[in-house]
Amino acid sequence: MSSDIAQPEADSNLACTVNETTNSPQKWMLFFGSIMAFFAYLSTQHVDGEPYGFYSLLPALLILFVAVITKKPLESIFAGIIAGLLLLDPTNIVSGLGDLSINVVMDETIAWIVLVCGMMGGLINMLERGGSVLSFGEMLARRIKTKRGTMLTTCTLGIMVFIDDYLNSLAVSASMKNLTDRYKISREKLAFLVDSTAAPVCILVPVSTWAVYFAALLEENGATAEGKGMSLYIESIPYMAYGWAALIVVFLVAGGILGDFGSMKTAEKRAQTGQPIPPGIQQDGFDTSAMKRTTPIVGLLNFLMPMAVLVAASVYYEIDLLLGALVASMFTMVLYFWQRLMNFGQLVDSMLDGFKVMLHPIAVVCAGFMVKEVNDQLGMTPYIIDSLAPYLSKELLPALVFVSMAAVVFATGSSWGVFVVSLPIVIPMAISLDMSMPLTVGALLSASAFGSHACFFSDSTVLSSQGSGCTPMQHALSQIPYAMIGAVIALVSLLILGFTVA
Known part of the structure; x- marks a missing residue:
């Protein structure tokens, strides 16, 4: 009984703290300025020509942190973008932001x-x-x-x-x-019902925009012979665990x-x-x-x-x-x-x-692609995959691909763009381990669907919340427990499949 009473009080105290912070411009500017100064300092510690390593994860973590505090996705994303640009080159942030905006708009x-x-x-x-x-x-x-x-x-x-x-x-x-x-x-529940039958269902149907896009991408990256991308996609559907x-x-x-x-x-x-x-x-x-x-x-x-x-x-x-x-x-x-x-x-x-x-919603999705561009320049995707490389084996590859790529898609909100970077890495890895290609593709598409489903600024999350009549953060926070249940089921399934099919 006491825990039921304490929880609302804790939530109320947190809300008060957040309101005090956001309603005080001076405190907020000091807080935000300190974080940006920290990222500018980190840029001085980076040696030109070397990978950013763990630093590449920090802008994405900042986005999640600010989103939890402010409950505002667009502001959170731009905080991560500015932080990433400071990490890349603090002396060139204005032109860097301009170039980034132009590149995304022209995409x-x-x-x-x-x-x-x-x-x-x-x-x-x-x-x-x-x-x-x-x-x-x-x-x-x-x-x-x-x-x-x-x-x-x-x-x-x-x-x-x-x-x-x-x-x-x-x-x-x-x-x-x-x-x-x-x-x-x-x-919020309407948004969950809609979003849960959006990307997760589209990947399971070969007559969808997802299937057409990924089939072409698989052919381009040598996962199968030319003209056989859709056949491989269809073979992979039973393994799309998420x-x-x-x-x-x-x-x-x-x-x-x-x-x-x-x-x-x-x-x-x-x-x-x-x-x-x-x-x-x-x-x-x-x-x-x-x-x-x-x-x-x-x-x-x-x-x-x-x-x-x-x-x-x-x-x-x-x-x-x-x-x-x-x-x-x-x-x-x-x-x-x-x-x-x-x-x-x-x-x-x-x-x-x-x-x-x-x-x-369009602005949020575009900002998400800007995050993806910054993360690409920082080398976040290769860093995550390389960090998991020592643990790779034929049996564990599907589960590790799911975990790593789901984290990347969740951090960037780009369920399609991420795979342009990751497929040239993952496909040769699967071929070298003589891995079942349908199972590998199933793990990749599972990761893409989960990231799109769980990320608070992904396109499907933003559009589902817009169509249903709630904010992306309200939708994402109410949906995440169910997305995690699905992710656990998918992870266990891919572990079993790795030891039985691979």
Whole structure:
């Protein structure tokens, strides 16, 4: 009983300390300045031409530290970026930051992410203002009568929208928010249900953006013969331990078998009092005040047809969600204009306003790629892999690959970019040990899925929280216990597979 009382008091004291720090500019500037001075000093201890070694981990650790204190992902990431640049060259920090920003903005992957997020935000905004999302929610509400049924439906929808984790994170959360609010399910739990069926499911399906990207990457790095990348990817699916583990965990939670822990328990208690939306959270910015109502059947079709066009067009253009979103947006604009649900000006405004809503998530994701660039310059990935090299064996390689690469992806938030650096190291290592290549690829994809799932500033985490209506930190803190359960299951599975399959 005393421990139950002490915990809220401890949380209250911590909150007071954090508030006192953040509300006192002088103390905060002194604190932050001391840390930056420390990184500038460390740069003087580094010998040019030599690797940074343990120092390469410090910016990532600073990001986690600041995030825990401030609960603000963007500010935390920029603290790590500045620290990393100071470590690299404190005399060139302004131009270094400028060059880093230009390089990231000019990156083709970043341009793709910005356009996809913006297009998806605009499409969902049109669906919201046209009343289609509401019609879809009402259709589900007539058939789903329980809280557990709502959560299981959310997970099932997540599996059905398997083509891309961005599509999953935004579309499923948008269509389920009204229903989860009705059954007093917290937005944090909605974000968890959505995020757990995003990247973890996408890696298990060969018809997804993940599969296309990694199949090409495997061919480029000599893991298989040219043209055989997708075949190797499909062979690796049974060994993608974290994807399967995350799927099991989320259905156990949705079915009420696995209970609520930590921040999730607090969020669910708040939701049961009639507050599913966390305090201080602004609405997602989608203005539905001028929404026109249609018949339920027409409204449902107005939701399902754009979604079908989105998936079909993405598949047609070789799993390119950008082109799929572009085609679906044009289709929706014509469909709604023809039905006089919105005029042309309102449709264009919907697209632009939807893009504006996505600006903060886009900024966080772009900042995450800047962290990745800094970590690459510091040599963090090779350092982690080299540190584990003395412990490598054929049997332990899958588990060590999972642990090391999961740590790298978690620290950088870049589930795709990291493997451009790591694959040229890991693949030759696996070949030299005569390791099962499907098992190696399974361990790599498991690490990528876990890092994307657990990191508080990864793209899927940020988009899931944005779509669900909570902050990335609220989502990440409530999700991390379940992600760790999945990680432990995956690690044990890969250890067993290492001794039986490798």
